[in-house]
Amino acid sequence: MRHPPRSVLAAVAGAVALIGSVTVPVVTASGAAPACSVEYSVTSQWDSGFQGAVKITNNTAAMSSWSLAFDFAGGQKLTQGWNAKWSQSGTTVTAASESYNGSLATGASVSAGFIASWSGSNAVPTSFKLNGTSCNTAVEPSPTPEPTDPADDGAPVLRASGNKLVDAGGATRRLLGVNRSGGEFMCVQGRGIFDGPVDDASVKAIADWKANTVRIPLNEECWLGLSTIDPAYAGANYINAVKDLVAKVKAHGMTPVVELHWTYGQYTGNSAGCSDVHASCQKPMPDMQYTPSFWASVANTFKNDRTVVFDLFNEPYPDRATSTTTQAWQCWRDGGSCPGIGYEVAGMQDLVDSVRGTGATNLILAGGIAYSNDLSQWLTYRPADPAGNLAAAWHVYNFNTCANESCWNSTLAPVAAQVPLVAGEIGENTCAHGFIDQVMKWFDDRGLSYLGWTWNTWDCSSGPSLISSYDGTPTAFGTGLRDHLRALNG
Known part of the structure; x- marks a missing residue:
């Protein structure tokens, strides 16, 4: 059914956390807290593509802008993204802050999402760098969710x-x-x-x-x-x-x-x-x-x-x-x-x-x-x-x-x-x-x-x-x- 007329309003830009339904857990090294932590999640996946998200937490001094870099290990190709300026060169993917979400206080987090293609393997990234600093994270494949009864x-x-x-x-x-x-x-x-x-x-x-x-x-x-x-x-x-x-x-x-x-x-x-x-x-x-x-x-x-x-x-x-x-x-x-x-x-x-x-x-x-x-x-x-x-x-x-x-x-x-x-x-x-x-x-x-x-x-x-x-x-x-x-x- 077609609907009664509706006014179209402009979308409001803003940083909103996109926490995936299937999250790859962060495993940090023992000892001192890492300079930053990254949670990488696959929110949905299909035969030729998938939707993913990253949640970045800053554990050091406040920053006015940020840039996250990681490498795709399975030949994945970025197609689009949001809440960051996304780009890919070779296997390296970069997500740079937008004007509205660059400020990242100590202990604060920001999230961004993307869509990418894949074939053969959709291996998760194993290392992340925030403004050039290693985030000391390691990721493991998430468990398969139990079927709903x-x-x-x-x-x-x-x-x-x-x-x-x-x-x-x-x-x-x-x-x-x-x-x-x-x-x-x-x-x-x-x-x-x-x-x-x-x-x-x-x-x-x-x-x-x-x-x-x-x-x-x-x-x-x-x-x-x-x-x-x-x-x-x-x-x-x-x-x-x-x-x-x-x-x-x-x-x-x-x-x-x-x-x-x-x-x-x-x-x-x-x-x-x-x-x-x-x-x-x-x-x-x-x-x-x-x-x-x-x-x-x-x-x-x-x-x-x-x-x-x-x-x-x-x-x-x-x-x-x-x-x-x-x-x-x-x-x-x-x-x-x-x-x-x-x-x-x-x-x-x-x-x-x-x-x-x-x-x-x-x-x-x-x-x-x-x-x-x-x-x-x-x-x-x-x-x-x-x-x-x-x-x-x-x-x-x-x-x-x-x-x-x-x-x-x-x-x-x-x-x-x-x-x-x-x-x-x-x-x-x-x-x-x-x-x-x-x-x-x-x-x-x-x-x-x-x-x-x-x-x-x-x-x-x-x-x-x-x-x-x-x-x-x-x-x-x-x-x-x-x-x-x-x-x-x-």
Whole structure:
């Protein structure tokens, strides 16, 4: 779903510590404290690249500027960085202070992050120098984190079995709930990470509607911590906020669906949402430059917790750019150079491969073309999934083309007969619920899944909004979904 207009605010520059989720511990020599210490961490890693961070602590006299140097030992190549002026010459990487974070008092710390490529080995650096002084550190590989035990909470591990979703015990399950928008746009607009509260009370309010699923839209540039995003809302800070919301959703027995909503790549063709190359609006297809890296990082983050579902891309619309429907579906699956799209596209097969390449076997959702409203050739072009855990995603609003039972019977029913079908977004812009009542009945009759858009306090006539308050007070539109979920699951 496209969103109500939002003002874009300038990002605020500032030094923010990026402490990685997998940190290589510092081991200092015995005796006197070192002149400086450096913690080097790999916050995420994928087949061809990784995101890293350094935390520098000054144990000597205060300094007005600093420069950290270390050597990559595995052929890694720096591609970009933030909170420092990053450069690489041969194997030597240098991170020099910015104007806003050069002052480093005795005992003070500063952090900076980067993205780099790697192949063969991603060996960690073994020595660091701050302003030419050795930091007397030694690093060891971090231990592999223990897998999360899904039995620790009430959220089920779901998998595709024929055309049904089933839990670990083989019981049929349906995803019935809401979308929690905000993570896709607040960070890129420099306004925060989520729109409204994401504390336990606000998540409990969703569960009180008897929802069992929450879909969480994300922004790839914010997750990857690219330099265009305010570091307060990017990289490890963003990732940790998403992980915290996922944990709260699970704590209330609900399934978290993490979904890629806004991506990189300039598109100014038919139905363009913006002319910005950055991830500030919905693009017709994901980009090859960053999206496979995003999904590899997300999959590595959650692969030990199979209760988390992956929704590959919000609403593909290559059909608005290409001249034929066949070209659109080929672009959807295979990516590459697609007619009418100026950047290299990552197809659904690329993204499935990125997820599975990490070893993650989590359930994957893949939406069709025409803003996920067209599944007419989904079965023909569905990507191959070595884990056999793939479901079709579909979106519908009262203003879509496929918004009547005749279309649903002809295009959705054949898909639902072969694979699980999840309506990741249902809604209407009338502030009423007559249309979604029809959708829910059609899906209920067939035991299928659906999620209402959206759990945000917007004007329900400009963008379908389920609530007027984060305590769960429904709009007239939201009343229809709330009462229906309570009748089903009460």
